[in-house]
Amino acid sequence: MALTGELFIASKRVRRDGPGFQAVAASTGTPLEPSFSMAVREDVEAAAAAAEAAFPVYANLPREKRAAFLEAIADEIDALGETLTERAMQESGLPHARLTGERGRTSGQLRLFARELRLGEYLRARIDHAIPDRQPAPKPDLRLRMIPLGPVVVFGASNFPLAFSVAGGDTASALAAGCPVIVKGHSAHPGTSELVAGAIARAVEKTGMPAGVFSLINGAGNEVGSALVSDPRVKAVGFTGSRGGGTALMKLAASRPVPIPVYAEMSSINPVFLLPHALEARAEALGKAYIASLTMGAGQFCTNPGLVLALESPALDRFLAAATEAVSGVAAQTMLTPGILKAYENGVARWASAPGLTRVAQGQEGAASCGRAALFTMTGADFIADPSHAEEVFGAASLLVRCASLDELLAVVSLLEGQLTATLHLDDVDTETAARLLPILERLAGRILANGWPTGVEVTDAQVHGGPFPSTADGRSTSVGTLAIDRFLRPVAYQDLPAALLPAELRDGDAGVPRRIDGKPTL
Numbered sequence: 369m370a371l372t373g374e375l376f377i378a379s380k381r382v383r384r385d386g387p388g389f390q391a392v393a394a395s396t397g398t399p400l401e402p403s404f405s406m407a408v409r410e411d412v413e414a415a416a417a418a419a420e421a422a423f424p425v426y427a428n429l430p431r432e433k434r435a436a437f438l439e440a441i442a443d444e445i446d447a448l449g450e451t452l453t454e455r456a457m458q459e460s461g462l463p464h465a466r467l468t469g470e471r472g473r474t475s476g477q478l479r480l481f482a483r484e485l486r487l488g489e490y491l492r493a494r495i496d497h498a499i500p501d502r503q504p505a506p507k508p509d510l511r512l513r514m515i516p517l518g519p520v521v522v523f524g525a526s527n528f529p530l531a532f533s534v535a536g537g538d539t540a541s542a543l544a545a546g547c548p549v550i551v552k553g554h555s556a557h558p559g560t561s562e563l564v565a566g567a568i569a570r571a572v573e574k575t576g577m578p579a580g581v582f583s584l585i586n587g588a589g590n591e592v593g594s595a596l597v598s599d600p601r602v603k604a605v606g607f608t609g610s611r612g613g614g615t616a617l618m619k620l621a622a623s624r625p626v627p628i629p630v631y632a633e634m635s636s637i638n639p640v641f642l643l644p645h646a647l648e649a650r651a652e653a654l655g656k657a658y659i660a661s662l663t664m665g666a667g668q669f670c671t672n673p674g675l676v677l678a679l680e681s682p683a684l685d686r687f688l689a690a691a692t693e694a695v696s697g698v699a700a701q702t703m704l705t706p707g708i709l710k711a712y713e714n715g716v717a718r719w720a721s722a723p724g725l726t727r728v729a730q731g732q733e734g735a736a737s738c739g740r741a742a743l744f745t746m747t748g749a750d751f752i753a754d755p756s757h758a759e760e761v762f763g764a765a766s767l768l769v770r771c772a773s774l775d776e777l778l779a780v781v782s783l784l785e786g787q788l789t790a791t792l793h794l795d796d797v798d799t800e801t802a803a804r805l806l807p808i809l810e811r812l813a814g815r816i817l818a819n820g821w822p823t824g825v826e827v828t829d830a831q832v833h834g835g836p837f838p839s840t841a842d843g844r845s846t847s848v849g850t851l852a853i854d855r856f857l858r859p860v861a862y863q864d865l866p867a868a869l870l871p872a873e874l875r876d877g878d879a880g881v882p883r884r885i886d887g888k889p890t891l
């Protein structure tokens with residue numbers, strides 16, 4: 369399937385003849401064909417106008433039609449097969465197996481949202497019948513359901529060119545909610561983006577969706593993204609990327625005449641707690657598993673275990689010895705972009721020159737495009753003196769904090785910012801310590817794991833991939849799993865409306881969706 373380098377405005381290919389840009393092969397830096405069009409102001413305008421025009425039609429389609437559209441996108445993505453995987457490999461430097469899995473995850477989550485639409489539970493339909501003779505005043509008839517917000521802008525993420533990009537979780541959940549989507553493509557993988565955008569455009573055509581339901585816009589710098597977030601027709605933003613980028617967009621969205629929500633997933637160091645008995649029982653195995661999680665995908669996961677906390681003990685020395693040995697054997701890995709590699713190397717250099725931090729191990733050297741894994745340690749007391757080292761170093765670098773006591777460990781935890789995950793390694797005998805930590809971790813993170821590693825996010829109903837700031841902009845939501853749909857919905861109550869004006873799900877009789885009627889759950 370030949371790439372054309374065009375944008376997609378209202379599901380149609382559009383070429384811009386001005387200066388373009390090329391992707392580069394992540395592993396060699398060699399430019400890849402073709403040249404990609406860069407959007408101009410009119411493209412932002414056209415995409416926003418088309419999304420606004422599509423919104424009332426798309427939002428009010430029967431749920432079954434939107435479900436069929438999501439499934440058609442999934443089928444088109446699956447049909448791209450190796451063409452998609454190979455281009456994503458070239459552009460991202462990520463390995464074949466990872467991208468094959470990510471392709472399946474991408475189509476899988478679209479199908480999961482189709483199921484969510486059919487279930488209808490997300491509508492939170494509620495009916496409180498009127499009581500006209502209630503004293504001292506009659507009770508009105510009230511009915512509630514969730515409705516979509518309006519056009520959504522999604523920023524494709526560099527580190528998941530499929531599952532968090534053009535047809536990734538943000539797009540799938542926004543489309544499921546009934547919101548048209550304008551994607552700001554990531555310049556690191558424009559070919560991958562074009563292939564997926566083509567799949568969405570074909571699904572739009574095949575299922576008869578309004579064309580403005582989808583656009584893909586590329587652009588250099590921040591101009592196009594800022595223009596999209598500032599457009600009054602845009603009603604919400606999904607973003608995965610840097611803390612600087614995410615907070616800039618939050619500020620921009622908050623300073624609009626009509627502010628809008630930004631669901632930004634930004635930085636997280638995902639603390640891992642090695643509780644004493646678990647550490648004693650399996651120090652070496654934990655050390656090895658830690659490094660496997662840390663170095664997966666060159667450490668370019670926001671769920672990467674960037675901080676490990678444990679109490680000083682001989683078992684901790686054994687853990688560290690095993691982790692050190694494992695890191696030393698890790699081959700350098702291609703990083704996503706030269707910018708991300710540079711940011712990683714700067715982060716590692718900052719740690720290496722910081723007083724109190726010791727680099728205990730490095731991975732093997734590699735090509736110029738590759739990042740080397742790195743393992744650092746420091747004491748709890750030094751961390752408390754300078755907690756700035758808790759800032760995310762995006763890549764395969766991690767910090768082990770050796771604490772003198774549980775109180776010191778708790779003092780370290782109290783200095784941490786919001787996290788996507790917190791992990792406990794524990795045995796039965798550690799339960800009391802874990803129980804002390806648990807309420808603290810609930811306040812700290814969106815997902816709490818026991819005896820596992822935080823990388824790899826299962827896409828399910830009960831998933832939370834979110835957490836307090838700065839792991840995300842709004843810890844009340846998740847960007848993975850079916851609850852992600854909530855970000856793009858708002859409740860509307862209908863008081864005393866005649867049945868003919870009510871949406872089907874709120875009329876009396878069997879509506880085929882779970883509802884709460886006069887305080888009682890149905891279905």
Ligand SMILES: NC(=O)C1=CN([C@@H]2O[C@H](COP(=O)(O)OP(=O)(O)OC[C@H]3O[C@@H](n4cnc5c(N)ncnc54)[C@H](O)[C@@H]3O)[C@@H](O)[C@H]2O)C=CC1
Pocket residue numbers: 523524525526527552553554555589590591593594608609610611612613614616617633634635636669670707708709711712762
């Ligand atoms: N924690 C995480 O999940 C991730 C963190 N990162 C961090 O971000 C760094 C840079 O990676 P990128 O993927 O390029 O992220 P980025 O945040 O620099 O860019 C992501 C997207 O947002 C846009 N953008 C960024 N700042 C903007 C602004 N002020 N106004 C308008 N648009 C803006 C960019 O054009 C791009 O499309 C990495 O080195 C890493 O530190 C990157 C990916 C994931």
Ligand SMILES: O=C(O)CCC(=O)C(=O)O
Pocket residue numbers: 525527528532608668669670671822823824825826833
């Ligand atoms: O670990 C995963 O599957 C998702 C991680 C993620 O969201 C990210 O790295 O941006």
